Amino acid sequence: MFKVENQYEHVIQCSGMFFNADFLTNNQNFLDCVSYSGQIYVNDHMQVTNVNPLRDRLHPIAGSTKTFSNIFAVGDCCLTRINEEKTVLPAKLCAEVVAENIKKESIGNLKLKSHPKNFPCLYAISLGPTQGIFIFNNMVKVNKSAAHSKVEYQQAYMEYFRGTQKGKSSMKKMKMKMRCLLCCA
Numbered sequence: 001m002f003k004v005e006n007q008y009e010h011v012i013q014c015s016g017m018f019f020n021a022d023f024l025t026n027n028q029n030f031l032d033c034v035s036y037s038g039q040i041y042v043n044d045h046m047q048v049t050n051v052n053p054l055r056d057r058l059h060p061i062a063g064s065t066k067t068f069s070n071i072f073a074v075g076d077c078c079l080t081r082i083n084e085e086k087t088v089l090p091a092k093l094c095a096e097v098v099a100e101n102i103k104k105e106s107i108g109n110l111k112l113k114s115h116p117k118n119f120p121c122l123y124a125i126s127l128g129p130t131q132g133i134f135i136f137n138n139m140v141k142v143n144k145s146a147a148h149s150k151v152e153y154q155q156a157y158m159e160y161f162r163g164t165q166k167g168k169s170s171m172k173k174m175k176m177k178m179r180c181l182l183c184c185a
Contacts (some may be wrong), residue, residue: 019037021038033068044080062141075095085119
């Protein structure tokens with residue numbers, strides 16, 4: 001069990017959120033494309049727009065909407081209609097949409113790809129060397145193998161992104177292990 005009375009050399013408090021979109025707010029053309037918190041409004045194709053995806057899609061601004069068909073945004077700074085958690089998985093999925101749409105735009109294909117209708121939630125939190133928590137969508141598992149599996153998963157994922165055969169094989173094994181951890185652990 002994780003003990004609160006442990007001594008630490010360094011603690012980083014991660015709270016609050018600040019988005020740096022000054023490069024857009026300093027340009028007259030984009031002033032209304034950024035929320036008060038600094039998030040960039042994007043449509044389902046991840047194109048920059050002045051339409052607040054959380055509010056204005058239900059009540060559009062009459063006559064003053066604009067979308068920049070050749071300007072895309074991705075990452076924590078974007079505000080999508082889902083208002084997803086700002087983690088690696090949604091960022092990766094949205095980056096794939098942007099890459100695909102830039103390719104399509106470059107060849108004149110106007111049928112753009114949309115971001116997913118929802119984003120899966122996956123967290124692996126280690127609580128010391130022998131305890132951990134897995135969270136997958138609405139399911140939470142606390143077990144001893146979660147701490148070890150997090151490190152294993154990170155290593156497999158990095159190998160996978162390097163494109164090695166070992167990475168492909170490791171990723172396949174990790175997916176099977178994740179299914180087991182989330183199902184029967």
